[in-house]
Amino acid sequence: MxxxxxxxxxxxxxxxxxxxxxxxxxxxxxxxxxxxxxxxxxxxxxxxxxxxxxxxxxxxxxxxxxxxxxxxxxxxxxxxxxxxxxxxxxxxxxxxxxxxxxxxxxxxxxxxxxxxxxxxxxxxxxxxxxxxxxxxxxxxxxxxxxxxxxxxxxxxxxxxxxxxxxxxxxxxxxxxxxxxxxxxxxxxxxxxxxxxxxxxxxxxxAKEGAELEEKLRIHVKKEVRTLRNLAYVVDPHGYMSKSAIYAASYGQKDVGLSAEFRHKRNVYDLSFRSRDTVDLNMLLRRIAPQFGGSGGGHAAAAGARIPKGSFDDFLHAFDRAIGEEKSKGKVEKNGEKE
Structure with missing residues (x-):
């Protein structure tokens, strides 16, 4: 058409x-x-x-x-x-x-x-x-x-x-x-x-996709990197959303991230998955623009686009923000118990 x-x-x-x-x-x-x-x-x-x-x-x-x-x-x-x-x-x-x-x-x-x-x-x-x-x-x-x-x-x-x-x-x-x-x-x-x-x-x-996913899972298991609260994989050469899921799993972190570099735009496209109560959407809407990017989605599944030159700084800022949100959540939860 x-x-x-x-x-x-x-x-x-x-x-x-x-x-x-x-x-x-x-x-x-x-x-x-x-x-x-x-x-x-x-x-x-x-x-x-x-x-x-x-x-x-x-x-x-x-x-x-x-x-x-x-x-x-x-x-x-x-x-x-x-x-x-x-x-x-x-x-x-x-x-x-x-x-x-x-x-x-x-x-x-x-x-x-x-x-x-x-x-x-x-x-x-x-x-x-x-x-x-x-x-x-x-x-x-x-x-x-x-x-x-x-x-x-x-x-x-x-x-x-x-x-x-x-x-x-x-x-x-x-x-x-x-x-x-x-x-x-x-x-x-x-x-x-x-x-x-x-x-x-x-x-x-579907069959070819399942075979690719299995190869991807093994690749992420070997290549996953971790920060304090975030596990991530760069250029997994496969499904970004699934890569984020496996990054969180094998990195044993609450949030998984898959990043894929787009040469024509000189940016990283990012896919996030959360296994905790951290609201990815709210965090990305707040933090991504600080690094010249954009982002959002759902609380447990979201995406972003970040310029290449800001990628590392964004990763560490986002990692800190996850920790701050988790600490805030614990304080609020303890306050409710009291």
């Missing part, structure tokens, strides 16, 4: 902008099921403002699972208000919002569920009840499968089969990485509630 298709379809068509992870793909598939004529593109918190230029010729614009970046909040919301004047805008997200963000009527926001579950609920009147299954895939992929609704929906399925299908889909999508053409091909069959194992090439991607 080319960008010129928006002009061919004109105002009779719909546009879906969504994230490229499993929750985003499932959210996009659910939205596509609700709006079968929709064109689907993948974007990110950093790129969404530019991608909104696509929205000018569409009647319906649905945005799923795109966190609001702190530095772009005002610009993004101004652009969205302009779009909402001429189109039916639906923005669905579950990431923490910057404090300065307003809550317009087109924004559907809930921190307690994944984007896939929220997308299903927002668009439920246009959907088959069976699309809950795709929402469950997204919930499993984003570690939100313990929400009250998902636990209730799981009763309608054989949980073992569902987790097999979800695991296969998640592994394939992670392996696909930035191959958005492959991910776009996943959206259409998922929007028709086709099980992942029946989607062409998906099982092969």
């Amino acid at each position: 080319t960008r010129s298709s928006k002009h061919e379809n004109g105002r009779n068509s719909s546009l879906i902008l969504t994230h490229g992870d499993s929750d985003g793909v499932c959210s996009g598939a659910i939205a596509k099921s609700a709006y079968p004529d929709a064109d689907v593109y993948f974007t990110s918190p950093i790129g969404v403002v530019d991608e909104l230029d696509l929205a000018e010729e569409y009647r319906n614009v649905i945005i799923c699972d795109i966190a609001v970046d702190e530095s772009k909040c005002s610009k993004l919301f101004r652009r969205l208000e302009e779009i909402a004047e001429n189109a039916n805008l639906t923005y669905i997200d579950h990431h923490p919002l910057p404090k300065k963000c307003v809550h317009p009527e087109w924004l559907h926001h809930d921190l307690t569920v994944c984007s896939s579950e929220l997308t299903y609920k927002v668009l439920e009147d246009r959907l088959s009840r069976d699309m809950r299954r795709v929402a469950i895939y997204g919930a499993i992929g984003d570690y939100y499968d313990n929400s009250p609704s998902v636990k209730e929906w799981l009763l309608d399925w054989d949980k073992r089969s569902l987790f097999f299908q979800a695991g296969t889909l998640i592994q394939a999508l992670i392996y696909a990485g930035r191959n958005y053409d492959f991910k776009r091909k996943m959206v259409l069959p998922l929007s028709h509630d086709k099980i992942p194992t029946e989607i062409p090439n998906l099982l092969r991607y």
Whole structure:
């Protein structure tokens, strides 16, 4: 699909902008099921403002699972208000919002569920009840499968089969990485509630992804480095999120970090995972800008981008901040006991 298709379809068509992870793909598939004529593109918190230029010729614009970046909040919301004047805008997200963000009527926001579950609920009147299954895939992929609704929906399925299908889909999508053409091909069959194992090439991607993950695990085990509160691995040449998980595990620290250097931009892209109560989102939103970067996400899973020249200083500052937050938490906990 080319960008010129928006002009061919004109105002009779719909546009879906969504994230490229499993929750985003499932959210996009659910939205596509609700709006079968929709064109689907993948974007990110950093790129969404530019991608909104696509929205000018569409009647319906649905945005799923795109966190609001702190530095772009005002610009993004101004652009969205302009779009909402001429189109039916639906923005669905579950990431923490910057404090300065307003809550317009087109924004559907809930921190307690994944984007896939929220997308299903927002668009439920246009959907088959069976699309809950795709929402469950997204919930499993984003570690939100313990929400009250998902636990209730799981009763309608054989949980073992569902987790097999979800695991296969998640592994394939992670392996696909930035191959958005492959991910776009996943959206259409998922929007028709086709099980992942029946989607062409998906099982092969999942198998290759599992083999790569095992090699990655062994690599991280050998190469992990540690600070006082943080374990990290640099350029693991594999899945960043999984590398962060294994860094925390083998480094025996509460927070794991995977860093990948981007030569063209001269920056490090970072993925964090927390095994403790430290709020990664809040820490990154506060600390990353001090080093010329940006960051955020969820409390237990977040990402950042830091210039190469500031990387080492950022690591040590973030490590200290984790320790300070843990100490603060212990003091508050002891105060409650007293």
